[in-house]
Amino acid sequence: MSSTALDTAKKRMRFLLILSLAALLAIAGRLFWVQGINASTVADAAQADRQREEVIAPTRGSIVDRNGTLLAVSVDRYDLVIDQRDQRDQFRRAKRDGTNGSEFIGWDQAVKELAQILDQDPAELATSVQPQDGAKPKGYVVLAKGVTPEVKNEVMEVGIPRLSPLLRSERQYPQGVIAGPLLGFVRNSEDQTSVVGAEGLELSQEKHLKGTEGSRKIEVSADGVRIPVTEVEETPAVNGQDVMLTIDSDVNYVAQREAEKKQKQFNAQWVSVVVQEVKTGKILAIGDSAQLDPNDPGATDPEFRRSVSITRAFEPGSTGKAAIFAAAIDQGAVTPKTEFRVPNKYTVTKETINDSLPHDTFDMTAAGIFARSYNTGTVMVGNKLTKKQRYDYMRKFGLGSPIYLGLNGASAGQLAKPENWDRRQQYTTMFGQGYSQTVLHTASIFQTLANGGERIAPSLIEGYKNDDGSVTEPDQSKTSRVVKKETAKEMLKLMEGVVESGTGTKMKIPGYRVGGKTGTGQAASDKGYDGYSYSFAGVAPLDDPQYVVVATMYRPQGSWKNFSVADTFTEVMSHVLNTYNVPPSSTKSEAYDVFVGKEQKKPW
Template sequence: MPPRSEEPRRDATGSRRGSSRGTEHREPGVGGISDARAYTPRGRTIREGGGAARTGGGAEQRRTPRSSRSGDPFRPALQVLDGGRTGATRAGRRETAAGGRAGVVRTVSAKPVREPFDDDEEPAPRRRPGPRRPARQAAARRPVRKPRRPPKLADPRRRLRLGTLLVLALFTTIGIRLVFLQTVSTPAYADGGLASRLAVVELPAPRGAIYDRTGAPLAHSVEARYVFADPTLVKNPTATARLLSPLLGIPVSELADRMKPRILPGTTTPSRFVYLARGVEIAKAKQIMALDLAGVGVHRDEKREVPGGDLAANLIGFVSQDMNGLEGLEAKYDDMLEGKAGRKRYEVGQGDLAAPIPGGYSQTTPAQPGSSLELTIDRDLQFKTQRILSDGMARTRGSVGAAVVIEVGTGDVLAQASFPTYNAADPTKVNSPADREDAATSFIVDPGSIHKAITYGAALQEGVITPDTAFPVANTITKGDTTFRDTHPANGQKMSIPGMLAFSSNVGTIEIADKLGPDRLIDYQKRFGLGQPTGEGMPGEAGGRLLPADQWSDSSYGSVPIGHSVDATPLQMAAAYAAIANDGRYVQPHLIRNVIAPDGKKTPGAAPVTRSVLSPANAAALRRMLEAVTTVDGPDGRATGLAAAVPGYRVAGKTGTGLRYDNGKLQPGEVGSFIGMAPAEKPRYVVAVFVWSPGGEGGAVAAPAFREIMGFTLRHYRVPPSATDKSPKFEVFPH
């Protein structure tokens, strides 16, 4: 047999002819000895994977590769190197017939590729060593295995639908829960922890002011600060008090005592708050804050300022440190003057900052400032009246005085002064609480001879007397067990009505009252406003007292007509004379001119009560007769009221000497008084002055004080002097 050539033969197509070992078909780009290890689908060489093998006697026998019995872990990587094609898709291996001739090429089905998930497949059993069988016979005996299908995975669409249902169910559950929380359980959850997160700040409401008739402030509130201490945080009370004392004007010992730790009464809790000072000026409060004292702080406060000090203090009154009215108009109209505090509630963060939470809960109730009062008082006239009264009272000791100025026709009280007075900004500095009382409405006296104008007015109106009436007047008259005398005896002469008024005849007045009778006299006393409070507006105003006719004793027929056994206040008597000046029409005196709302709108005060007491003719006749009191001065005697005459003006009025009772006990001394009107021909103003003095000096003070007060009032309001400086001529003892 000729030797076998190692160079493969080529057929007509240029394909290499395999040697007796077999023929291998190569893909383009794959060939040569360098890639002798061509890879099968399982990553094995042809030799290993069962390619052509040498056989004895020219017969070809397939050899089962050892590596085919188990999975090859390198197969996936080798697939990538091989272009990603598996051995199953390559050209099949061609087996040549025995003897190395080029026969018909047939493709041998490759062994199914083991996938990674086939690792659980049992490896093929190893063959026992023995004689090799021809490849054709081995291939015939080994059954062709079908490639295993990969396990069927779950349908992704089913997974998507299931997941969608689960998500929808979850969101539906959450939505139902949210609706329940927002509608059913909202209040419980919202309020559950709200209290611990809320801060409450009180918004103070300014107290209304008190103005005079011109709009000048008599009392008003200004912003201030209060200084407080937490005794549990104050490290050294004494040292702290030494620093605060010069700024607060409070003794060191008092401040140190306030800052000492103490237990709240009835508890075991230590006190955490104590006032050190109220109404501190803002500038001083800033100085205190600059000291940065442990346990000491300041906060917003309100301070009541009284610009005039004692100006109308007995009238206005004062307030407490908490801005509550305690006396005077401040107490009477406290509900109107005090504002309604507001409140702001808001959520704050935790920690030391405690700052408001932006967008958090916030509720604000605005503060409502108090309304203000506009009084009928004229500040300038009030000041002058107080000054004149106090100057006159300086000549007396332990005395009480009152002065009232009323505008005729309107009933406006233009001035209402009291003595003694006090500084309303510091009401504690008084000798006695009685010094803070308003004497014009609380000073109850026997009016004395000023009451005679009521008796003569009633007699004129009832026709008991006329302006021309005259009759003999004795020096004395006895009623019951009391004898009444005149200070200017007539000695039985015929005396005119103006003469009786000028000399203040007790005997003549009692005789006229006998003709009038007690019932009619009491009726006119009530018409003139006696026996009940005037309702001027002052708190605690005394009403006085009238003696009922059925309680009159025999002496009452003599005492009541001349102003004894009658209790009245200076204001009541001033209002009675204002009725005479107002053509016989009584007008209730009042202090409140307007109520000013916080928005500035003015509401007039309640309309005064009015009623007719005398006819205009009788009122004019009575005024003319009362002029005799300030004008009669001749050989027959001097009138009792000459000291009250106002130069340039005609004045009608009456002097009085009465008694004072305190808690039913007669007090020593006398009450001197004078009430008059001017100009007498057409009165514009009524002035009343009352002075009680233990030494009886009241009469010497009242008339001169009236003259000065009335003179200033007429000039202040620019009232022209009387048309004639001469008053009518009065004949005291007509022939």
């Protein structure tokens, strides 16, 4: 072998070696890249390819009353869906009589059994189970919606192939109509698998009730079957919070029942009964005469699907005098014993104020004017204050701004600025006309007076109960001082006079000292004043006020002289006092004299 040949061979070998080394280096480099530097990306890609993510739906929170009674709860329901395609004439199933073995059954038999379980007409059901007369078989036909798990299990036993249950959450209201307009109702979510709030608390508390979705990550092989040994990554769903209300469902029942009864008695457009705790501002009951069953909201007139107690503003009439008298006493303009000569007609700045019934001219105390609810006297009292002063007090009592309880559609009422009051309005606002408010505003005014002049914003939500049992408190109710403590005390005596010897003598409750104010207001429509509102707002027991009950009837039919909500008020108030074991009053009445002088019994 020549040396050149040897050199060539060596060169070739070296070349090959270098080539191999280069290839090796490339492979090693790639390996290093894949395993070392880019490892996580590649692993992720592989993981993503196998991984499937399932959503775990959270359970919607319940709504409970203050005693823990369930008012709204979410339950599991199933939709039964059948795929009509590729079905044979007969199918095999496990025997239903409990014995072992299987049997073949035909469609007629299956439909018959199905119809019996679902309580549907067999002929009608057959049309949805099987395609009719050569029609193209459908892939998705809903046979029944929202069936209970028991029914679903029974249906599955029939063994119809390609009949599948779809789980969905349904909202139920076990108490029926109790607090219906407050709870509101729900609608199906976009994907039809759950529900979302549509009205009332269900809507306003949506973010609390809803909860957070969880997820479950599983790995599946190429054929779609789950790989059993792989790790399951599970983020549990956080169930919605339970909303605890300040409502007592028993009291609410009584309020609703009495409201309904009163509505029927006078054929009123609506009647509302509101019960509020004096010391906390918490709403104990809101009873509307129109019943709403949240299980079937469509059965109720749309107008009454929200609580009228917070959505409907009306001119309150004489209950509005309470704010004016409180303002006058608070400003020191009058005392309860300040004397007035009260005629039947009183003309001031060319505006004549009439009393509802003709009466003689009386020498009365301020307290007496309040007790007998004379408009003329009230104007004399109110005139001791400026328009601005009265307006400011009315605003402080909460008039003219909506009371937000967590319910949508809360009405602010209408309270014009004093500079915009016309010549008559400046007087009518003293006796509850010329501005409007809701029943809840009335309750809030009387709560303020009964609570020593301190207004606590009404609240409906006691707290939110988390999944682990802990309770999250809602934001504290705003408190504000409206009138002095002494003023509030005097106002209670004035209210007692109403029940003792004034317009509210039928409101007495045996054993308890009761105070309050009646109110007959004219109700306006676009045709002018063509109806009435009639109400009584009362507080008991007066020695240590605990509860406010406001009974209001809107547009009752018949003569206003016959209107009465006495039985409504006394029934609800005595029920509340009994339920909460309020000790009876042990002190004597502190009502002031109505008239100046000895003689107190004078004709109306």
